[in-house]
Amino acid sequence: PYEGEIALISQSGALGVALIGRTWIDKVGLSKFISIGNMADLNFSDFVEYFKDDEETKVIALYIEGVKDGRKFLEVSSKTSKVKPVIALKAGLSKRGASAAMSHTGSLAGSAEVYKAAFKQSGVIMAEDLTDLFVKANALALCPRMVGDNWVIITNGGGVGVLSTDAGEKYGIPLPDIPEELKNEFKKCMPEFGSPKNPVDLTGMATEKEYKEALKIALKSDFVHGIIVLYCHTAHTDPMEIAKAIKEAIDETGGMKKPVIVSFIGGKEVYDAIDWLKENKIPAYDAPEMAVKALATIRHYTKWAERPLVKPKPPENIDRKRAREIIEKALSEGREWLFENEAKELLATYGVRVTKMKVAKNEEEAVQYAKEIGFPVVMKIVSPDVIHKSDVGGVKVDLNSEEEVRKAYKEIIENVKKHVPNARIEGISVQEMAPWGTEVIIGSTRDPQFGPTVMFGLGGIFVEILKDVTFRVAPIGDDQAKEMIEEIKGYPIIAGARGRRALDKDALADAIARISWLVYENPEIVELDANPVFLYERGLMVADARVRLKRQE
Ligand SMILES: Nc1ncnc2c1ncn2[C@@H]1O[C@H](COP(=O)(O)OP(=O)(O)O)[C@@H](O)[C@H]1O
Ligand SMILES: [Mg+2]
Structure with missing residues (x-):
């Protein structure tokens, strides 16, 4: 592969080999390449852990079809991503076949959502597709961290400047206004009709000289944390000369101390200049949005890396003993579903506030409990054969008197027997009516x-x-x-x-x-x-x- 500092771990052998070829075209440098196939003995976690301490590797890029040990992967990635970026392209994020889940959460939790959550939680950067994987991995490998939110755009065209401004907002790094002193400095490298505001518009008149000056100003400014350089091919400039000016500005200010990402737009010569920039370790793309997206990735990653890794601690005041009793009772009765009152009590054992409730075995008890709890009350069927209670007329809300409670009791039993003839009825839960919220x-x-x-x-x-x-x-x-x-x-x-x-x-x-x-x-x-x-x-x-x-x- 093309040489560099990205470790690429691929679960697909064929794709992996093809990507090696592509590293030459995209000038995306690899430190190591690993094809892990069906992960008979070693899996992603092992390699991520290994590359965490590999000095030749600055970025870990993964092509994932499925991780075997999700929890281990989460743990290892959380630690590794604090040290160096881990970026993953996950295949198979489209909807899993309709699940037989009976709950809302069950039907909403496709593997895609859970993968996204796991990546987010462990600081793994998500690539949208192969191109995105290469773009982001390469920018992360070539640039230092971006230690603040301020970035500037240096451009010779207003249009691409606006496109990049839009992209900044889209990718979560809105373009800031810049201080007066900095504007005054930028003014020196543009004609009267240029704009020293951010985006810094050097105008179509700009040559390599203005690019170099403006970039040096941005590189030296303490206000600026990241830089996007845009160039639209003009008749009077040579893209290669602009590319060289960019490298000189970086070299003459002591190397790339803050991210500089370039986008050139134009014909064949522009692509030669882009290649030359990449060969000289300056990330460059043909689309301005891509450059901004890469910068945003660096900024988001930096913020993640700067935050200490916190292991969540269990909350206080949990009645674990009672929780176990509730679960074990249901299991011993061969039930898959808890009754609603059990489910709510289970939540209560972990300190989550639920309505007061009591299960009545007959009408008299229901009346007594309603009085104890206080009107208005809600009544619900308790039956192992009823999961969706309202569907069978098993819920009555806003009951305000003894009479209404008696009536509701009879109606609920009747309704349930009608809808589920052989339903086993445990009783009827009488509960506090929660105020609307x-x-x-x-x-x-x-x-x-x-x-x-x-x-x-x-x-x-x-x-x-x-x-x-x-x-x-x-x-x-x-x-x-x-x-x-x-x-x-x-x-x-x-x-x-x-x-x-x-x-x-x-x-x-x-x-x-x-x-x-x-x-x-x-x-x-x-x-x-x-x-x-x-x-x-x-x-x-x-x-x-x-x-x-x-x-x-
Ligand atoms: N204790 C309560 N206080 C206030 N409103 C309630 C209470 N219990 C249920 N409800 C209302 O009645 C609706 C149906 O009751 P619920 O227990 O959710 O039955 P289901 O099994 O049909 O989902 C709830 O979505 C809620 O709006
Ligand atoms: Mg409900």
């Missing part, structure tokens, strides 16, 4: 590669239609739970948009983290849905929950 969903499924996961999203149509949800591999801490809350599209609803009051993000993050520990510490739980959870300005309350246990052989 914003509906959210917290869930979990067990992924074949990564094990227990936790999911969060807004409830109602947000989850049903928009699938606005996010995943993590469990367990997680409050900070990671907060990141989940902030990254869904509906976040402004929680943060308090358009005159709405902000909702209790801390309580929500706490509940998500606690549920992640519940599923992590109790491996029999294969699916969990707390849905709806009503979220308030203060606190939250779980109104319904489903928990499915691993079927006993």
Whole structure:
């Protein structure tokens, strides 16, 4: 392969060999190449761990079809990515065949979502396709870290400057305004009608001389943390001369101390200049968006690497003994699904707030419990043969009197018998009626590669239609739970948009983290849905929950 500092590990032999050829075309330098096939003895984790300490390797690039030991991969990658970038292209991210899952979370958790979550959590940079893998890996290998958010664009054309500005916003590195002193310096390398604002427009008049001066100014400026140099081929300039000026500016200021990424646009000569830049270890592309995307990747990676690795700690006040009792009782009765009241009590053992409730065996008990709990109450069928309770008329809400409770009791039994003739009825749960709040969903499924996961999203149509949800591999801490809350599209609803009051993000993050520990510490739980959870300005309350246990052989 073309020589460099990227270790490429490929699960596909054929693709791997082909990519070696491509390294010459793209001038993407490799330190080592490994084809791991079906991973009979060594797998991705072993190689990532090995390359973490390999001095010849600056970037670890992976082509993954499937990781065998997801948890180990997560752990090793989390550590390695703090030292050097790990970038992965994952094949097979399209939807897994329709799962037979009965819960919301189950149907939303394709392997793609879980892989994305695992990569995010362990700092693994995700490549979108082969080209993206090469572009990002190469820029990461050739550039130093970008230790701040300020970047400038130096260009000879307004159009490409605007395209790059747009790309900056798209990839999460919005282009900043630059200080007056810096503008005044840039003014010296452009005609009167140039623009010293960011993008720095040297105008179509610019030659290698102006490029070199402007780049040196940016390289020397303490304000600037990253640089994009754009060039549109003009009749009076030679792209190779511009390329050389870029290298000289870098060399004369002591080497590439901050990322410099180049994009040249034009005909054949431009491609020769791009190749020359790459051969001289300056990342260069033919598309300005690609250059900006590469810079954004470096910035995001730097931020990740600068943050210390925190191992989430289990939350306080967990009644593990009671949790085990609930699970074991269901298992001993050969049940796969917990009753709703058990599922909610299980959540409560891990410190998640649920409605008060009691299971009545007859009408008299129901009345008594309703009085104890206080009106209004909700009543629900408790039966191993009913999973979706409303579907069979098994839920009555807003019951305000003894009379209504008696009537509801009879109706629920009647409805259930009508819909499920042989249903075994354990009783009817009488519960506190949660005040109305914003509906959210917290869930979990067990992924074949990564094990227990936790999911969060807004409830109602947000989850049903928009699938606005996010995943993590469990367990997680409050900070990671907060990141989940902030990254869904509906976040402004929680943060308090358009005159709405902000909702209790801390309580929500706490509940998500606690549920992640519940599923992590109790491996029999294969699916969990707390849905709806009503979220308030203060606190939250779980109104319904489903928990499915691993079927006993
Ligand atoms: N304790 C409660 N307080 C307030 N509303 C409730 C309560 N329990 C259920 N509900 C409302 O009734 C709906 C249906 O009840 P639920 O327990 O979710 O039954 P299902 O098994 O059909 O999902 C819930 O989505 C919620 O809107
Ligand atoms: Mg429900």
